[in-house]
Amino acid sequence: MALRRRGRPRNPVSKHEKALMARILDGTATVGVVGLGYVGLPLALEFAKKGITTLGVDVDQRKIRSLSSGKNYIQDLNNDEIRDVVKRGTLSATTDFARLAECDVVYICVPTPFTDNKDPDISHILAATKELAAVLRPGHLVILKSTTFPGTTDSYVKPVLDATKLVCGKDYFLAFSPERIDPGNQKWNTSNTPVVVGGVTGACTDLAIAINRRIIAEVVPVSSPRVAEMEKLLENIFRSVNIALVNELAQLCDRIGVNIWEVVDAASTKPFGFMPFYPGPGIGGHCILIDPYYLSWMAREKDFVTNFVTLAAEVNESMPFYVRSMIEREVARQPITIKDAKVLMLGMAFKRDVDDLRHSPALKVAELLFDDGFQHVSYFDPYIPSVQVSGRELTSRKHLTAKYLERQDVVVITTDHSSFDIDFIVEHSKVVIDTRNATRDIAARSNIVLLGDGQ
Ligand SMILES: NC(=O)c1ccc[n+]([C@@H]2O[C@H](COP(=O)([O-])OP(=O)(O)OC[C@H]3O[C@@H](n4cnc5c(N)ncnc54)[C@H](O)[C@@H]3O)[C@@H](O)[C@H]2O)c1
Incomplete structure (x- = not known):
């Protein structure tokens, strides 16, 4: 209309x-x-x-x-x-x-x-x-x-x-x-x-x-132009706030042993008044992460605090830290140290099937791992040939081989590109941390740790 x-x-x-x-x-x-x-x-x-x-x-x-x-x-x-x-x-x-x-x-x-x-x-x-x-x-x-x-x-x-x-x-x-x-x-x-x-x-x-x-x-x-400018910010803040809500609930679900993905799917059966948003390792790209800050900056000038915007940014930007803690927990469960642990990240782009790295949460996760003393972080992303992280240049693996997966102590799915062969990845990895529910169709789940699952 x-x-x-x-x-x-x-x-x-x-x-x-x-x-x-x-x-x-x-x-x-x-x-x-x-x-x-x-x-x-x-x-x-x-x-x-x-x-x-x-x-x-x-x-x-x-x-x-x-x-x-x-x-x-x-x-x-x-x-x-x-x-x-x-x-x-x-x-x-x-x-x-x-x-x-x-x-x-x-x-x-x-x-x-x-x-x-x-x-x-x-x-x-x-x-x-x-x-x-x-x-x-x-x-x-x-x-x-x-x-x-x-x-x-x-x-x-x-x-x-x-x-x-x-x-x-x-x-x-x-x-x-x-x-x-x-x-x-x-x-x-x-x-x-x-x-x-x-x-x-x-x-x-x-x-x-x-x-x-x-x-x-x-x-x-x-x-007016102001209405159009504000309308665009509303669209992106709407997404940021809803993603933050589900990211917060995912962390709660981890504590109480409820699968947030199942919860969202169940809520989505309501034909009105609900729209699904999914948790993940954080938000990235040139829009949803940045744009809310434009509004909160402007609001500050008018002595107004945009609480929703600020809280959403806080929750979303804490997610890479949360993923790092998931990785460190899986390292702690094995007879290895952080320094020696081999971590393979699957997906560097900020979202599925794109070649855009801007403000990617995966990049932030890699940076946090290096900050904490990890020395052996590698990645595979067919869309992103190389990245600069904490002063190092990382290049993507050309292919994912069974041998390489088997050598890793932790494999993390940070971006769920549709070209990833999830069966193959799960079959050959010691442990897979899945931050995107890419493993939803895998029946044998003993080596899968799903964000927001609590198992
Ligand atoms: N990427 C998206 O999905 C998307 C969606 C909606 C809105 N936006 C908004 O659109 C705008 C552009 O985003 P983008 O993703 O296309 O950025 P981009 O970085 O892909 O492209 C911007 C282009 O502008 C050029 N540029 C920079 N300064 C310039 C100047 N002074 N004169 C001429 N060219 C200049 C850059 O070289 C670059 O090619 C941003 O405000 C962004 O928030 C982006």
Whole structure:
């Protein structure tokens, strides 16, 4: 169900709005995408596939070189589709921001990390905006997609663009439209997932709806960029809080000998009012871990404490420590020391079947093991060839052999990639710590220690 548009005085249509709307509707408006990562490249590809002239801009020379020669570097995208749009000339890529002058619409999809103190770092948004301001012209529509705290579009991006003396809503147009892409998700992608749009003015919203509709089936308008910014944070905090709840209950279940996985499956039979979330070794990626901190930082500025957000982060970020204690308990049960124990971690990516290592809880577990004096930690992950952990470079095993598994004192399933042969792993390992319930179908469980099972 589409949201009802909240009342907002609509300025008379400016000549630039009219001209841009006409170009968007007849398919001649050109699109620029700043930041060609997990969000930006799929977006650019969707426009290019529709025959819309699309220009990608990134500071990373390697990405630009790769794209310019028609080579894809994002796992979910189809190599042939990238090659075809580059060959046809509908998608091109550059490091030259001045070429944004050629585009009618510019999407900003740059990273929004946090600092060491977990405060928001919107420097990439500001850097991209400044580059864009240098070439801003009447008729430009700017759409920020990077996840950020409410007020970023109004209070940080707009002032930089306003400094050009162009008037927002009349000369140029500005909106926030958060990204919902879920890398690895085979069902929901850029084109079939509804998006939310909040423009600074009614004209900004209308234009942002129109361009999004060229590639996305359902576009949901909201009354302002702040609502759209906050809506995105609600989505991610909702996940963070629910995952934290189930992670906390998993630890309780470990104490009382109840299987949390069975509990969640049983609760999921309720046809209404319940949505399953599962425990694990912690949360990672560029979104669920980081985004809640954007809101709590902003709330602090208003003398408000976001208790749910903070508590959820605390529980989720304690999970790698909990997994380390599970590993150490299994080492203590054997006639070996931590220094000599051989630990094999299965899966380094932050979630199943993706090649994304950002803030991976598995990486944190490895780091904690080295901190505690483990010397022989290895891993196997077909998606992640090598990692840097505590100043060491680890490379993934090429294959999992029975001999290698048998030599390990503890095997830990940290990420449940679907290519893992769980029967084979369990058959040849002394002990398997399963943090993802990947062993659910294994009947003989004497060497399996399941997170949240308590057995
Ligand atoms: N990855 C996801 O699943 C996902 C989902 C929803 C929202 N988001 C949000 O989207 C934004 C982008 O995330 P991502 O995963 O695509 O990041 P990413 O790191 O994969 O890609 C960002 C790209 O921006 C480039 N970049 C950095 N600074 C730049 C600048 N000043 N000018 C031009 N290019 C610059 C980088 O080189 C990189 O190629 C973040 O705010 C993130 O929170 C991500």
